[in-house]
Amino acid sequence: MAGGELKLLGAWPSPFALRVKLALSFKGLSYEDVEEDLRNKSDLLVSSNPVHKQIPVLIHNGKPICESQIIVQYIDEAFVGTGPTLLPADPYERAIARFWAAYVDDKLVASWMQTFRGKTDEEKAEGVKQTLAAVEHLEAAFKECSKGKRFFGGDSVGYLDVTLGGLVAWVHAGEKLYGFNPFDATRSPLLNAWVERFGELDAAKAVLPDTDRLVDFAKMRQAEAAAAASNN
Numbered sequence: 001m002a003g004g005e006l007k008l009l010g011a012w013p014s015p016f017a018l019r020v021k022l023a024l025s026f027k028g029l030s031y032e033d034v035e036e037d038l039r040n041k042s043d044l045l046v047s048s049n050p051v052h053k054q055i056p057v058l059i060h061n062g063k064p065i066c067e068s069q070i071i072v073q074y075i076d077e078a079f080v081g082t083g084p085t086l087l088p089a090d091p092y093e094r095a096i097a098r099f100w101a102a103y104v105d106d107k108l109v110a111s112w113m114q115t116f117r118g119k120t121d122e123e124k125a126e127g128v129k130q131t132l133a134a135v136e137h138l139e140a141a142f143k144e145c146s147k148g149k150r151f152f153g154g155d156s157v158g159y160l161d162v163t164l165g166g167l168v169a170w171v172h173a174g175e176k177l178y179g180f181n182p183f184d185a186t187r188s189p190l191l192n193a194w195v196e197r198f199g200e201l202d203a204a205k206a207v208l209p210d211t212d213r214l215v216d217f218a219k220m221r222q223a224e225a226a227a228a229a230s231n232n
């Protein structure tokens with residue numbers, strides 16, 4: 001069912017909400033952008049995603065869709081003919097793109113978060129190790145999927161570009177905050193160049209938040225966590 005009303009329940013720093021915003025931006029779809037307060041979730045969010053109560057949720061003509069990767073796939077399928085197609089047309093290539101998209105969340109995001117949030121230096125160091133192992137696989141995946149072209153999707157942005165694209169602003173913020181860029185030019189030259197190339201696209205620039213704003217947000221959250229810990 002193409003067309004109709006689109007409403008996105010999100011939170012501006014969320015890489016998962018950014019993923020959905022990127023898909024909508026590349027497709028050229030307009031939508032109502034609803035900023036959720038995750039400490040005081042709206043009734044609409046809770047009733048739209050009663051299982052996880054998480055953002056992002058896309059509401060299309062009153063019907064909610066949850067989970068960022070599923071939302072991006074839905075957008076691609078429900079708005080065929082509007083903007084570029086994100087998922088590969090070939091079923092095998094589509095399966096490969098979905099495999100790597102799942103890998104991004106299961107391995108890269110999970111271990112990268114541990115580098116920020118690990119409770120001890122050992123936990124953080126293990127996070128760095130696992131992140132770099134995931135990046136090594138993703139560097140090879142870029143080579144395989146892009147076939148020597150500019151994006152995972154080939155000449156233009158595809159599903160994996162959008163999936164990983166939600167993290168691009170955090171790559172820059174994380175580097176500023178902790179001096180750690182998982183996609184550094186020595187270990188992963190293809191992904192390092194891809195991060196820059198992706199961030200330069202107009203449809204991405206329209207959506208990705210400013211690095212300094214993310215840095216300030218992360219520092220504020222760290223200060224709150226430190227204050228809470230010292231009160232316990």
Ligand SMILES: N[C@@H](CCC(=O)N[C@@H](CS)C(=O)NCC(=O)O)C(=O)O
Pocket residue numbers: 011014015016038053054055056066067068069
């Ligand atoms: N697997 C989910 C992850 C979504 C997620 O982690 N959302 C976070 C914000 S980044 C959230 O809503 N957190 C609030 C909570 O868990 O209570 C997706 O891909 O959409």
